[in-house]
Amino acid sequence: xxxxxxxxxxxxxxxxxxxxxxxxxxxxxxxxxxxxxxxxxxxxxxxxxxxxxxxxxxxxxxxxxxxxxxxxxxxxxxxxxxxxxxxxxxxxxxxxxxxxxxxxxxxxxxxxxxxxxxxxxxxxxxxxxxxxxxxxxxxxxxxxxxxxxxxxxxxxxxxxxxxxxxxxxxxxxxxxxxxxxxxxxxxxxxxxxxxxxx
Amino acid sequence: xxxxxxxxxxxxxxxxxxxxxxxxxxxxxxxxxxxxxxxxxxxxxxxxxxxxxxxxxxxxxxxxxxxxxxxxxxxxxxxxxxxxxxxxxxxxxxxxxxxxxxxxxxxxxxxxxxxxxxxxxx
Numbered sequence: 001x002x003x004x005x006x007x008x009x010x011x012x013x014x015x016x017x018x019x020x021x022x023x024x025x026x027x028x029x030x031x032x033x034x035x036x037x038x039x040x041x042x043x044x045x046x047x048x049x050x051x052x053x054x055x056x057x058x059x060x061x062x063x064x065x066x067x068x069x070x071x072x073x074x075x076x077x078x079x080x081x082x083x084x085x086x087x088x089x090x091x092x093x094x095x096x097x098x099x100x101x102x103x104x105x106x107x108x109x110x111x112x113x114x115x116x117x118x119x120x121x122x123x124x125x126x127x128x129x130x131x132x133x134x135x136x137x138x139x140x141x142x143x144x145x146x147x148x149x150x151x152x153x154x155x156x157x158x159x160x161x162x163x164x165x166x167x168x169x170x171x172x173x174x175x176x177x178x179x180x181x182x183x184x185x186x187x188x189x190x191x192x193x194x195x196x197x198x
Numbered sequence: 199x200x201x202x203x204x205x206x207x208x209x210x211x212x213x214x215x216x217x218x219x220x221x222x223x224x225x226x227x228x229x230x231x232x233x234x235x236x237x238x239x240x241x242x243x244x245x246x247x248x249x250x251x252x253x254x255x256x257x258x259x260x261x262x263x264x265x266x267x268x269x270x271x272x273x274x275x276x277x278x279x280x281x282x283x284x285x286x287x288x289x290x291x292x293x294x295x296x297x298x299x300x301x302x303x304x305x306x307x308x309x310x311x312x313x314x315x316x317x318x319x320x
Binding site for chain 1: 199200201202203204205206207209210211212213214216217218220222223225226227229230233236237240241242243244245246248249250251252253258264265269270273274275276277279280281282283284286287288289290291292293294295297298299300301302304310
């Protein structure tokens, strides 16, 4: 339990440094610290698939971000926004935070998940109806995952079999965004700073 | 209580995205918000003393080749993990798109400051 608080505090401190530092490169490196702290946190939360994916995505994201910030001469931030706007936005965010804290009271406590316990006795043979178990999605995946798909890893059986169309849509979104980035960054762009359009 | 820390991380990212003037700082704020939301969803499925949702040999009923009821009562929730796995990969794609827009804007205007990028150019 204490390890969660330590990692969360580490991530919070890294986030504050990343937000408040003046140098963009150190800010990017602090984002990397948040990501790897989150990856460790996923590992302690018993989500090894997420931890592996987070590390890979983190390394790629750091490369992309450093590509944007390095070799730019104007990476230092000069001024802040207007004082009044900052105060108003901080007040609104404080209000959001307080309301959010009161919403968390209605959630189940940390460590006691929302889905119900499995019915005692023999393992499930058939799919449950909604009357038998209101949270039947999770218990169905957990109980039937091995038998229906043959995958020992329940997460893999969910993303690749039960919700395979979801993963297909994810791949579509990923390729579309990479296509957009390629189109934006193509070398034969029309007007850059060197040739102003007057 | 860990939910509150996680939400504080989200609010820090929101502050960064709303208040800061630098384009890369805004992208960083959006990334911090993504981390906080992913972490919150995984936290919702955690249970104390739980095991990862991988069927081990001790949870396998030898006769029927089924998972035992003990696995159902000790595994953490696999559904948020499967959904967050999708969200993490999509966040990488959106990050690449946002950063490419930042790089292109820098090449056109020579600055990351959003208050100076006001003129429309055809």
